Amino acid sequence: MAALASELVWAKPADGGRILEVLLARGAPALRELVSGLRVPGQGEDAGVRSALHGLALRVGDGAHEDQRAMLAGVLLEALASPADAELLSFVIAQLQLVGRDEAVPALAARLSDARLGDPAVRALCQIGTPAARAALRQALAGAPPEGALPLVHALGSLRDVEAIPAIVAHLGAADRSLRQAALLASADCGAAAASEAILAAASSADPTERRLGIRAAVLLAQRLHAAGRPAEALALQKALAGLPEGALPALALRVDLVGVGALDDLIAAASGADVPRREMALRLGQALPGLAVTAAWCAALPRMEPPAARAALVAMLGRRQDRAALPVLRQMLADADAGVRAAAMEALVHAAPEASLRPLVALVATGPAEDIAAGSALLTWAGGAELAPAAAAALGKATPAGKAALLDLLASRQAVAQAPAVLALLGDGEAPVRLAVLKTLETLGGATEVPAVLEFTLATSAAAERRAAQRALTAICRRQPAAAAPVVAALKAASGEARAALLGLAATLGGAEALAVVVADTASPDDATRLAAVKALGEWPDAAAAEPLIGLARGTADPRIRVLALRGYVRAVTLPTRRPAAETAAGLDQAWALAATADERRLVLSGLGTVRDDAALASIVKGLDLEDVREEAAAAVVAVCCPREKDPGLLTPAAYAALVRVRDTAQTPALVERARAHLEAFSFGGGVNIALGKPVKTSCRQQGDKAPWRAVDGKITRQDAWFGAEWPSHLEVDLTQEVSIEAVRAVFYWDGRRSYQYNVETSLDGQTWAVVADHSANTRVATEQGVLHRFKAVRARHVRLAILKNSVNEAVHLVELEVYAEGQAPAVVVRPAPAVPPVVKAPPIQAPPLPAPDAEGFISLFNGKDLTGWMGSTQGYGVEDGLLVCKSAPRRAATRPMWVWSCRSSTTRGIRRPMATS
Amino acid sequence: MTKGSMIMSRRRFLGQAAMAGAAVSILPGSVLGAEGKPAANDRINHAVIGCGGMGNGHIGIILADPQAKLVAVCDVDAKRLAAAQARGGPDCKAYRDFREMLASEDIDCCHVVTPPHWHALQNVAALDAGCDVWAEKPMTRTIDEGQAVIDAVRRNGRVFRLNTWFRLQNTFYGLGTTVKPLKKLVMSGALGWPLTVRVSRHTGFHWKTSQWSGKINMPSEPVPPELDYDRWLGPAPFKPYFRHRTHGSFRGYWDYDGGGLADMGQHYLDPVQYILDKDDTSPVEVEALAPWPQHEDAVGLWGRVWMKYADGCTLILESCEWGDEETAGRPYIEGPKGKVYPGFRTDPPELAELVKSLPDPEPMISDFTVSMRTRQKFGLNEVNGNRSNILVHLANAAIRTGRKLHFDPVALEFIDDDAANRLVHQPMRAPWRLV
CATH class of the missing domain: 1.25.40 (Serine Threonine Protein Phosphatase 5, Tetratricopeptide repeat)
Structure with a gap:
């Protein structure tokens, strides 16, 4: 079983x-x-x-x-x-x-006086609840000592056992506080009228616990008396309760329980006046009372309600009642002197009669005072259904300026595309704020039909803000519907002078092959302003189609302004996010590099190259490492291209290795050197001919166990096949048996994920005088299975030794393998398979070198490359690292989206150029 | 003037100070005196019963709120109580008995953050003491205790909030969307009717059934000196102490709570109830696929629960921690005319676009301070909160009884099933009683 x-x-x-x-x-x-x-x-x-x-x-x-x-x-x-x-x-x-x-009752009853089982037995009998179970509980109570009475009193109370009343009431005067309180509640629950006096006494007690219990018991007793058909006694209790401090609110709810609609006068009285808790309670109780007569009584009381807040609260309640009988008085309240009451009336109408409320609400928004517009529009965002948009559009014509703005917002929020013509009709409005609101709305609702009129407006208006708003609208529409751009291109072809310049700027935000052809043609315009506008437009072109014309311009022009603009635009265009292979992007930038003639121009190109995380970009960047004036920028670009970033492990190719070695050895900026050095350790090496293998070795200290020195040159990279020396400092020396030109040594120490070793690699021709060829004496990086490959300038030597200075975890030294490589035979970088990510060039979070000094256009550098001196606004979360302006607070976000920090210095120039540091 | 009437007059002041003729449910921030830190006597006095993990979360919320002041904390574990009082600072008093705290302190808002077997008793006691209540979920431990809380709110004219909020704000767990667009779409009728909603690991909801399972055959252990175990048990049956019964793992025992369902249920199911517009009713049928029989003391695993409303709308809960799985790849909401998947992916796809042109749902008060100052119901209150509380207990009743149960959503009882109803009404251990 x-x-x-x-x-x-x-x-x-x-x-x-x-x-x-x-x-x-x-x-x-x-x-x-x-x-x-x-x-x-x-x-x-x-x-x-x-x-x-x-x-x-x-x-x-x-x-x-x-x-x-x-x-x-x-x-x-x-x-x-x-x-x-x-x-x-x-x-x-x-x-x-x-x-x-019932069969269980005797056995359970027998356990009632048991110390441990009495409590479960009471609960079981309570759950059984039959007359026999009740009788058993009563009998137990009759014979119970005071300390055993409490659970029985509770149980009989929860069973509402009328026959137990005498036994329960007997405990109302108990000395024990818990028992007395249990008796109060139980007698109330059983409907013991005899307990009224004791209960009311408790309800007015000075002791707050007793008082609250008394109030609760009074409510309960009145409810039980009422249910037992003794309404007079119940009402008397209710009246007594209402007169007690703290009794008023429970008494109000109780009155509704006892007399229902008969409590209406009390509720109406309670709803007037400034006592908010009392008012809200009265209204909540009143809302639940059914009947047209109740609605009528509330409506009749409404105009007399003071203060206005009470009126507003009642109006809201009538709305929640959803009784159409209240509609006339609610409509009347739309004209109340108090704005709160009017707002409440609007909301109430929506609740009471949604379909009938739409027109009055729209009318109030169209022509009402400011506070009604705010309340009404907030309401319409959720209250109006499909019929809202036509109604709002129809009301536009007669609306006040503020009303128009609110209605336009509503139309935009509902994506009411069908109402676009009505919106457009308002573009001729006399008020500038209305025209701006119309243009903003057309950004969402406009289509091809609206484009000609907006275009015409753009060309005709003299207000800069409106022109910008109109251009934003056109851009938004044409982005949604590319075909809608045709009239803009046509107008561009036909325009001249200032209008042509303006349309060129617009064309830059739209893109498209036809527009591009016009813009490119204009870069050869005899008119200075047109030519400049065309070049700027190309520089802001939304896709890479502008790249070719821009590089052509940069090559061909003699005008320094045009050259700077074209080159900058070109770098921007080729580094836009794309699925083009990175090598092609790099090739494009290499053309710019070839063209760059000044340090500023080279910095510009390097900033673009730094975004291309590919070997191909390194070919151009390393040319910068040779040039004194842009070396640090080139080093920054190498680091940006090669070093790991978030989940990207970084570039691990031979070209990257070579470039990083150059950065490590030649860059001045410590942070760049350190990042290069750190990434260099991530490379894997393979191949090579280890000439230390099996050669004679000797050490300066005794071995531990069987871990003899020869195990360090046995060619086995396992932690068992290692030399264990008893102490540090100590050294292990290998005799290569003949003089060789060597260029690399690899040391593999015992690895466990936490220990690090400090040592120097030294060489000697005679075994007497030693020279340090690799200094690892300050190392704190933990030892790994790969060990560390030390490359150095080739040196002739017969003896090689590791002078071990420290092991971070204990007093012994543990060398798994020492490898020595002759010149030309060292291991090469092993290229790991490329990660399976498509070659998408993303806008990088950080990579730009320090911005240049004022350039040919007169732009002033906003960033000194060291700190945020001169920057205002919220610079919290931004900082300078490696000479770069970085966003520290949200690096993940910054990686996908540029953010801007504004500088006070920008106000002295005519505009702000997009900083190359997009962080 | 007695202490009590002083308390009442201060509360009245609190209610009136805020009323700038604002009876509408959309309240401007300025109504709350948001221009600056409120004056000291206009700050809301908070007290916290239960200072464990969640209790400390509540304490953190109170201490961070410039409109709030923490006046008292209460716990039956002396160590936890001392730590909580230390957080509250010199003006915060410590109590081991919540009744004493409610009698002695001037509290506007009482947070009930104890294990669920205490919830109903303490919610009602705090309401009867004239406090507004910020209560932890599940609202109560059994179905019939919920009505006592509703009565106490009504009787005392207080406001009540349950500590879950997904119908009001925030991305809805792993579903990857807020509740608002779902509500708009469902109410527009574009998905048709009736709807099936799947709340499963596959739609973004982890039921944590393993995490909140109880232990069986445990030998009793000595009660630590800092813990008043008898008071911790309170209304629950006496059972020998072992540590896993209490702090941090009590959810694994039926006497105090109901496992992962009770832990996450109201977070996950309350928004569903709102989306389906079921705030005033409950399912009529519930059935579970779970190990059976369940242990009488320790909460165990379950696989799937079906609940069906009278109009045919169905909820399917799946734990993915026991038994087979059928919700993988299936929609979160499925109707005869359309489906919605996690991340608000829809079928047909244009439904996602349609939502933009639909009106917003009616706003609800989502800041409890606003409720307390204006005396208006909080968005997630004792009435709709109790309906989602019932969903949790219906599911657990089906798991425990191992049979299909029929429920009367008005009488709040199972139909013709005495044993199941004895789970609905469970007498408390004396001297505790809920009236």
Whole structure:
């Protein structure tokens, strides 16, 4: 049986059900055996038995399995009658609480006075709740000592046992506070009118706990008396309660319980005045009272309500009642002198009659005072359905300027494209704010139909703000519907003078092949302003199609302004996000590099090259490393191209290795050197001919165990095949047996993810005088399985040694392998397979070198490359690292989206050029 | 003037100070005196019952709110109480008995952050003491306790909020969208009716059934000296102490809570109830696929729960921690005319566009301070909160009884099932009683 039951721990439902059916079919003996499997917790496994008995109790206790229920109850009662641990018996009682009926009452009653089982027995009897169970509880209460009475009083109270009233009331004067309070609640719950006096006394007690309990009991007693058909006594209690401090609010709710609609006058009185909690409670209670007469009474009281806040609150309540009878008075309130009342009336109308509220609301928004416009539009965003847009559009004509702006906002928020013509009609409005609002709305709603009119407006207006707004609208429309751009291109072809310059700027935001042809042609215009505008337009072209014309311009022009603009535009165009292979981008930038003649121009190109994370860009960048005046910028570009960034492990190619070595050895900026050095350690090397393999070795200290020195030149990179020396400082020396020109040494120390070794690599011709060829004495990087490959300028030597200065974790040294490489035979960089990411060039988070001094256009450098001196506004979260302006607070966001910090110095120039540091 | 009437008069002042004729539910920030830090006597006095993990979360919220002041904390664990009082500073008093705290302190807002077997008792006690209540979920431990909280709110004219908020704000767990567009789409009828909603790991919801399972066959252990175990148990049946029963793991025992369902249920299901417009009703059928029989003390695993409303709308809960899985790749909301997947991917796709032109749902008060100052119901209150509380307990009743149950959403009882109803009404251990 226990075996069967043990299968029940987390059984499949079908299996569990089947096993329980088997148990039931075998009858009482099987259940007895099951019960005998119960164990005191911690003294044996009985989870299956407990699950089975609990499952059986829940199954047979459902009311449809009477025979089986009686059988289970019988077996549980047998168990309850036999001596056992109290914990087990309380488990049995808990199951009887689920399946017990009258047959369980005597046995449970017998346990009522038990210290440990009395409490579960009370609860089981309470749950059984039959007359016999009640009688048992009453009998126990009659004979209970004061300290045992409390649970019984509670139980009889929760059973609302009228026959227990005398026994309960007897405890109202108990000395024990808990028992007295239990008697108060229980007598109230049983409807004991005799307890009224004691309850009211408690409700006015100075002791707050007693007082609250008394109030609660008074409410309860009145409800029970009312239910028992004794309304007069209930009402008397309610009146008494209303007069007590803190009793007013509960008494109000109670009054509604007792007399329903009869409480209306009290509620209306409570809803007037400035007492907010009382008012809100009265309104909440009043809202729930049904009937047209109730609505009418509230409506009649409404105009007299003071202060206005009370009026507004009642209006809101009438709305929530959703009673159409209140509509006339609600409409009347739309004209109330108080704005709060008007706002409440609008909302109430929406609740009470959504379809009928739309027109009055739209009308208020169109022509009402400012506060009504705000409240009305807020309401319409959620209240108006499909019919809102036509109604709002129809109201535009007669609206006030502020009303027009609000209605336009509503149309935009609903994407009411069909209303675009009505919106456009307002473009001729006399008020500038309205015209601006129209243009803003057309950004969302406009289509090809609206383009000619907006275009005409753009050319005709003299207000700069409106022209910009109109251009934004045109851009937005044409981005959504590329075909809509045709009229703009046509107008561009036809325009001349200032209009042509303006349209060139617009064309730059639209793009497209046809427009491009016109703009390119204009770069050769005899008119100075047109030519300059055309070059600027190309520089801002949305795609890379402008790149070719721009480089052509940069090559061909003699005008320094045009050259700077064209070159900058070209770099921008080729580095726009694209799926073009990175090598092509790099080739494009190399053309610019070839063209760059000044340091500023080279910096510009380097800033672009720094964004191309590919070998191809390095070919151009390293040319910059040769030039004194842009070396640091070139070094920054190398680091930007090669070093790891977030999840990108960085470039690990031979070209990257060579470039980083140059940065490490020649750059001046410590941070760049450090980043280059750090990334150099990530490279893997392969091949090469280790000439130390199997050569004679000697050491300066004794070995530990069998870890002899020759194991450091055995060619095996495992931690077992290593030399363990007993102390540091110490050294291991290998004799190459003949003089060789060497250029690299690799040292692999014991690795465990936490220890680091400090040492120098030294060489000697004679074994007497030593020279350091690689200094690793300040190393703190942990040792790895790859070891460290030290490359140095080729040197002739016969002896090579590692002078070990420190092991970070203990007093011994553990060298897995020492490899020595002759000149030309050192391991080469192993190129790992490229990560499976498409070659997308993204706008990088950081990479620009320090910005140049004032250039040919007169722009002033905003950033000194060291700190944020001169910058204003919120610079929090920004900082300078490696000479770069970086965003520290949100690097992930910065990686995908440029952010701007504004400088006060920009106000002295005519505009702000896009900084190359986009961070 | 007695202490009590002083408390009441201060509260009245709190209610009135804010009322600038604003009975509408969209309240401008200035109504709250948002121009600056409120004067000291206009700050709201908060107290916290229960200073465990969540309690400390509440304390953090209170201390960070310039409009709030923490006046008292209460716990039955002396160590936790001392730590909480230290956080609250010199003006914060410590109590081991919440009744004493409610009687002695001038509290505007009481936070009930105890295990759920205490929730109903303490919510009602705080409401009867004239406090507004900020309550942890699940709202109560059984279905019938919920009504006692509703009555106490009504009787005392207080405001109540449950500590979950996804119907009001924030991205809805792993679903990758807020609730608002879902509500707009469903209410527009574009998905058709009735709808099926799947709340499963596959749609972004982790039910944590393993995490909140109880232990079985545990030997009793000595009660640590700092813990008043009898008071910790309170209304729950006495059972021998072992550590896993109490702090931090009590969710694994039926006497105090209901496992992962009770932990996450109201967070996950309350927004569903809102989206389906079921704030005033409950399902009529519930059935579970779970190991059966369940242990009488320790909460165990479950696989899937179905709940069906009278109009045919269906909720499917799937834990993905027991039994087979059927929700993988299936929509979060499925209707006869359209489907919505996590991330607001829709089928047909244009439904996502349609939402932009639909009106917003009616706004609700989403800042409890606004509710307290204006005396208007919070968006997630005792009434709709109790309906999502019921969803949790319906699901657990089906898991425990192992059979399909029929529920009466008005009487709030199971139909013709005495044993299941004995789970709905569970008497408390004396001297505790809920009236």
